[in-house]
Amino acid sequence: MTPAAHVSAAIEVLDDIARRRRPAADALKDWGIAHRFAGSKDRAAIASLVFDALRKRASAAFVMGNDTSRAIMLGALREARGFEAAAIAAVCSGERHAPAPLSDAERERLETASLDAAPDHMRGDYPEWLAPRFEAAFGARAAEEGAALAARAPVDLRVNLLKCSREQALEKLAHLAPAPTPLSPIGLRIDVGRGRGPALTAETAYVKGLVELQDEASQLAALLCAAAPGEQVLDLCAGGGGKTLALAAQMHNRGQIYAHDSDGRRLAPIHERLERAGVRNVQVRAPRGKADVLADLDARCDLVAIDAPCTGTGAWRRHPDAKWRLAPGALDARLKEQAALLEAAVRFVKPGGRLAYVTCSVLREENEDRIAAFLAEHSDFAALSGAALAEKAGLPDLARFASPHGPGIRLSPATSGTDGFYVCVIRRADR
Incomplete structure (x- = not known):
């Protein structure tokens, strides 16, 4: 042709x-x-x-x-x-x-x-009904942020520190000309320009579990959870297991991660991925009818991670058709799901424990506004500021991405060169 x-x-x-x-x-x-x-x-x-x-x-x-x-x-x-x-x-x-x-x-x-x-929504290439929401999130930079979300994304990889160092991964993949990611200390970036991306799943480094496909923002979200060796961690929306794998590597296979998802079908890929990555501290807790498969975790978890279902506005670089199918009704549905998940997570967080809330959305309604609504109903929880969150994770440079609209870290292609993500960690008071 x-x-x-x-x-x-x-x-x-x-x-x-x-x-x-x-x-x-x-x-x-x-x-x-x-x-x-x-x-x-x-x-x-x-x-x-x-x-x-x-x-x-x-x-x-x-x-x-x-x-x-x-x-x-x-x-x-x-x-x-x-x-x-x-x-x-x-x-x-x-x-x-x-x-x-x-x-x-x-x-x-x-x-x-x-x-x-x-108008901004045309210069920024996003649906007109989202224009006031982009303005609320970005102010005068709405069109600039939208345009960045309309650009092509690079290919990012997370180095699996359970199996190799970033330097070793760079050497193994040298033929693809990877570079260290600017913000994540465990990431590699491959610039594919306008061409086809490499067939990474056929690469020996991938097959042997040395690297995983994961956007830099998603890597940072996992790092900001600051999971420590020996902790008890519940990944409440584990899906295919991307963040579960990242958390396990942070914990050096010590402690325990419980991977759960309300839809057991989404968990299907996790088993093969865990084996490939050499992860040994994960229990997969798939739904079993009406049984409460997480009953033994009540008030036991040092960390509960919620990778919340959202509109996916921060991932438009990878799914540009999704933004034109997104309707106001979908946002309303996601807000209800997010509120329900936050409420459901409370029972598992032990005194002094923490709850990490993550979305790949740039909308305030799904991020800072959702956290504000949760905190208004739970006086025993307090959110870390963006600066405190970055400092605790050992990534103080990320403080420059502290949200201007409330607690947490806000990432976007125009500001951080990553997908659009929001990360907030909420600590429960000691009794």
Whole structure:
């Protein structure tokens, strides 16, 4: 397939996504099944174009004065890839499988349109209904933060200190040109530019459990929990086990971690991951009907970690289609789940113990406002300031990311170069 044919195919996939409001991955998979002549490199090129268009959907539509799939794709070629009007016109030749030639109006928009007069939600490429919430979180920097969330993310790895040092991991993966992550002392970063990321799961270092795929913000969230060897830790929303593995490494396999999730299906990958990583201090507590599988942990835990279900606004760099499917009703549902989880966690925190609340959201409603509501109802808990949280974790430099809206640490692509995360640790009073 030619580059022009890739653009035509991307427009076709965007049409399918818009018409059926479905995840981009599903639409791309179906396109590939229906067009088996397309090789893996063709499918990768088309996927890259589709995701670039979804990252820049609002700004591309503003530039083109139209929100059709063709207009968004043409605008994204300019906004995401830096193509000039002449280069886009060359792609749109109308020959064979190329898109139809540019109209006079399209060419003029590509040559002259500016985002200077665009509202923040279009310059920042996020849904209009989230505009007041982004303003509440970021003030005058809302568009800048949105634009950073619309950029491509690098590939970050967490070094498993149970098996090797960061220096050893750098040597093992030297052929991928990794660099140490700027903030996490246990991370590596691989810049993939516009190309395909490496097949990391086939790398020997990954297969042997020396490294795990994990964004730097997620690494920092686990480090800020400050789990210590010998502690009793409950990971209440363990899912596939990413933070469980990170906490186990911090604890040097000493003490005990109880990995639980309300949906046992989400726990399925954890067993193989624990074995690969050499983790020996984790008990998996999957749900068993109406049985209370955590009854023996009442008031026993030094740390309860909640990786709360959220809107995922902080992870848009990795899932750009998710932001356009997000609806106000989803936020309302997540807020109820977060409140219920915080309430459920209280019973497990022993006197003097702590509760770590983590989201991959940038919205105040899911972060600082949620913590404020919890503290208003639980006078025996107090939140650590961002500076105190960073200091206790041995990462004092993170104090510069202390939230301006309340306790905790707030990370984002524009400020920290990571995914958007919020971390707050709440300590229970000694009796």
